[in-house]
Amino acid sequence: MSPSKSYSPFKPLNFLINGTLGIFDVLKAGFESVNILNSLGSITFLLLFIQILTGFVLSFFYMPSLDQAQKSIMYIMSDKIPYGLFIRTLHRYAADAMILFAAAHMLRKLFAQRHTSTRSVGWFVGVALLVFTVLITITGYILPMDGRASEILKFFGRGQITEVALLVIYRAFHIGAPILVFALLVWHFARISRPPVIPTFALSLIFLGVLAVIVGLFPIAGKTDLKAGKYVFDWIGLFTIRLGSPTIAASAWGFLIAVLIALPFFGRKIKTAAVVDPVRCSGCFTCITLCPKNAITQKKFNISRNKTKDVAFVVRKKCQACGICVAGCLPQVIDLEGFENKVILEEVKGLCLQ
Amino acid sequence: MPSIEDLPIKRKIIVFHCESALKGKDLENHKDKFPEVGFVKLSCTGRLNPVVAFKALVEGVGAIIIYGCPLNDCHNFDGNMFAKRRVFAAQSVAEALGVDPERLSYVQKDPLDYGVLTREISAMKRKLDSMGVEA
Numbered sequence: 356m357s358p359s360k361s362y363s364p365f366k367p368l369n370f371l372i373n374g375t376l377g378i379f380d381v382l383k384a385g386f387e388s389v390n391i392l393n394s395l396g397s398i399t400f401l402l403l404f405i406q407i408l409t410g411f412v413l414s415f416f417y418m419p420s421l422d423q424a425q426k427s428i429m430y431i432m433s434d435k436i437p438y439g440l441f442i443r444t445l446h447r448y449a450a451d452a453m454i455l456f457a458a459a460h461m462l463r464k465l466f467a468q469r470h471t472s473t474r475s476v477g478w479f480v481g482v483a484l485l486v487f488t489v490l491i492t493i494t495g496y497i498l499p500m501d502g503r504a505s506e507i508l509k510f511f512g513r514g515q516i517t518e519v520a521l522l523v524i525y526r527a528f529h530i531g532a533p534i535l536v537f538a539l540l541v542w543h544f545a546r547i548s549r550p551p552v553i554p555t556f557a558l559s560l561i562f563l564g565v566l567a568v569i570v571g572l573f574p575i576a577g578k579t580d581l582k583a584g585k586y587v588f589d590w591i592g593l594f595t596i597r598l599g600s601p602t603i604a605a606s607a608w609g610f611l612i613a614v615l616i617a618l619p620f621f622g623r624k625i626k627t628a629a630v631v632d633p634v635r636c637s638g639c640f641t642c643i644t645l646c647p648k649n650a651i652t653q654k655k656f657n658i659s660r661n662k663t664k665d666v667a668f669v670v671r672k673k674c675q676a677c678g679i680c681v682a683g684c685l686p687q688v689i690d691l692e693g694f695e696n697k698v699i700l701e702e703v704k705g706l707c708l709q
Numbered sequence: 710m711p712s713i714e715d716l717p718i719k720r721k722i723i724v725f726h727c728e729s730a731l732k733g734k735d736l737e738n739h740k741d742k743f744p745e746v747g748f749v750k751l752s753c754t755g756r757l758n759p760v761v762a763f764k765a766l767v768e769g770v771g772a773i774i775i776y777g778c779p780l781n782d783c784h785n786f787d788g789n790m791f792a793k794r795r796v797f798a799a800q801s802v803a804e805a806l807g808v809d810p811e812r813l814s815y816v817q818k819d820p821l822d823y824g825v826l827t828r829e830i831s832a833m834k835r836k837l838d839s840m841g842v843e844a
Contacts, residue, residue, distance in 0.1 A: 392821070393779075393819060463821075466821060467819060467820045467821050468729065468732075468820065469782065469784075469820075471729075472784065473784050473785060473786075474784055546786070547781060547782070547783070547786070548781070548783065548786050548787045548790070549780060549781045550781055551781045645791070647785065647786035647787045647788075648786070675785055676752055677752055677753040677755055677756065677784075677785030677786075677788050678751065678752045678753055678755060678756030678788075679753065679755040679756070679785065679787070679788050679791050681756060681758070682755060682756055682757055682758045682759075682791070682795065683791070687758075691752060691756065693752070694750075694751060694752045694756055696758070699749065699751070699761060700761060700764065702749055703723065703747075703749060703761055703764060703765050703768075704764075704768065706721070706723055706747035706749070706765075706770075707719075707721065707723075707765060707768035707769060707770055709721070709747070
């Protein structure tokens with residue numbers, strides 16, 4: 356250990372300097388060292404945190420009632436709340452960015468074929484998360500009760516809503532649904548070991564900086580935004596509404612969800628599994644500790660008429676046919692259908708002779 | 710009986726690859742580009758028994774590349790982590806036996822990073838050149 360690596364009183368400062376200097380590393384190495392395309396999902400998660408923080412601040416001042424909603428939004432955007440306009444704009448733009456990054460993340464995983472076989476659970480949950488994100492964004496546009504909100508409500512076939520309906524939209528769809536999103540996210544992450552949930556420090560700084568500059572340069576215009584007909588850029592969050600009639604929107608969403616759910620079923624492999632030879636199994640159960648799916652159990656095996664031993668047994672339904680246990684088996688008694696030990700050895704020998 | 714250090718080395722490279730890391734058009738392109746390289750498909754890099762890799766080294770294969778997915782992107786939850794551990798153990802065993810451990814290499818890359826395997830194979834060829842291996 357060199358002395359320079361020992362304790363330093365400026366350790367937090369060092370971390371900050373290293374982190375900020377990491378920006379230059381990212382810029383220099385470009386897509387070599389830190390592939391930004393690999394961080395699309397984690398940036399979406401970062402945006403969710405921005406939404407929760409800004410939404411928490413906005414919920415102090417927002418009043419979910421028909422006559423107070425618009426006034427309270429105007430109050431947030433006035434000079435009386437420090438950075439009120441900035442926080443509201445950030446809340447709006449981060450929602451749009453979240454949909455874009457979620458879609459980009461899905462396309463990326465689709466092209467890398469990360470949606471098939473064992474990873475399909477994460478894909479299905481991801482489709483549900485996309486639907487929830489769009490739904491929460493649409494309800495967010497209703498909350499100010501301005502011209503655009505009445506347009507959205509007309510789209511859903513309701514010219515006027517009651518006080519209770521607004522409360523339900525606010526509490527259930529704009530505060531309750533994000534909690535459900537968190538529950539789904541646990542499921543979404545659980546299928547991967549060590550999921551890269553948080554982007555690297557340098558990448559987060561770059562991304563937040565770019566977002567802050569965009570929000571600072573193009574804030575939501577004060578009074579004009581609340582009047583009908585003069586909307587700022589909103590088609591990412593409201594593309595469902597901008598499609599025209601509810602039947603077109605419903606059929607488009609139905610088609611999209613059907614395609615997304617059907618995709619993992621194309622090119623599915625034939626179901627295979629690992630098989631234990633019970634006669635030669637020594638009963639060390641190394642395989643039970645190795646199996647990531649807990650597909651291996653203990654089973655009694657009759658050696659003779661009145662003598663049994665414990666052997667490993669693969670539950671065929673749970674087995675994902677990865678072969679981790681095959682390589683880890685000390686007496687080499689497990690074999691994987693389709694990738695047999697003998698076949699691979701013969702293949703290697705044949706290649707060596709060439 | 711000759712020791713493992715004196716065994717003849719052929720100018721041959723074998724790539725053990727995970728079936729979800731290298732497949733389809735990408736695999737065909739690599740096969741066309743490097744006709745002298747052998748490609749062995751595995752269900753996951755965690756399926757690889759290091760004994761098979763040693764068998765290939767004993768048979769005279771110059772270099773072995775194990776090609777799998779990134780650590781946090783495994784289809785089978787933890788297969789590539791086990792592969793990494795096993796390759797590391799195999800490298801230390803090779804060093805103890807007097808075989809150059811760099812003849813075994815482990816590459817983890819995203820399936821969309823197409824150039825990585827090409828670069829690794831060329832690096833291995835240069836390595837064999839520096840060792841003085843001739844065809």
